Amino acid sequence: MVKRNPWLKIATLVLCLITGFAMNGCQKYEEGPLISFRSKTQRVTNNWVATEIYRNDLDETLKYDLFSMVFTSGGEFTWTIQPSGGLPVSITADWELARLDQEIKLTLDEDNALERELLYLEIKRLTEDEMLIRYLIEGDYYDLVLKGA
Numbered sequence: 453m454v455k456r457n458p459w460l461k462i463a464t465l466v467l468c469l470i471t472g473f474a475m476n477g478c479q480k481y482e483e484g485p486l487i488s489f490r491s492k493t494q495r496v497t498n499n500w501v502a503t504e505i506y507r508n509d510l511d512e513t514l515k516y517d518l519f520s521m522v523f524t525s526g527g528e529f530t531w532t533i534q535p536s537g538g539l540p541v542s543i544t545a546d547w548e549l550a551r552l553d554q555e556i557k558l559t560l561d562e563d564n565a566l567e568r569e570l571l572y573l574e575i576k577r578l579t580e581d582e583m584l585i586r587y588l589i590e591g592d593y594y595d596l597v598l599k600g601a
Contacts, residue, residue, distance in 0.1 A: 492553045495578050497525045504597035521598065523547055529558060556585070 502519035505512050518534035529547040534540035543560065550557035556573040577584040581600040586593060 490580060492549055492578060493525075495580055496523050496547075496549070496556065496575075496583070498523060498583075499601040500583060500598035501601050502596045503599050504595075506595040507592050509593075509595075519596070520601070523556075 500521045500523070502516070502521075503513070505516060505519055515536055516534060517536050517538075518532060518540060520532045522528075522530045522532075527546050527548060529545040531543040531545075532540050533543075545558040545560040547559075548557050549555070550572065554575055556575065558571060558573065560571075572587065574586045575583065576586055576595075583598040583600075584596065585598065586595050588594075
């Protein structure tokens with residue numbers, strides 16, 4: 453009869469636990485960050501201003517005087533867009549993280565014309581002071597680089 457070392461079982465269990473925690477902490481978003489001590493909800497909650505705006509990979513940043521998104525901890529969302537030389541337009545919604553925290557689900561007000569088009573913002577990068585998102589609206593893909601205000 454072969455006598456097994458009980459420490460081998462414990463070492464194997466510890467190794468499995470460490471591997472599990474390491475896999476859980478892997479990079480969630482395509483462009484990072486690798487690790488953060490704040491929850492995803494805490495990182496999304498911010499007043500964000502777009503510093504770069506791309507539509508179908510074409511830079512349209514200069515077409516806007518203001519392009520901001522505000523996510524509150526209470527789940528409220530306000531999106532303000534002001535085309536260059538134009539008047540600002542605001543859209544309100546409720547927000548929550550969705551699809552394994554890789555997207556932001558927006559539930560827009562019923563009277564909003566964009567209701568059926570814009571439901572999810574794909575998170576490409578999320579740090580405390582920067583967020584990269586992508587969304588599809590009216591057949592166009594928009595990529596935004598947002599900085600915390």
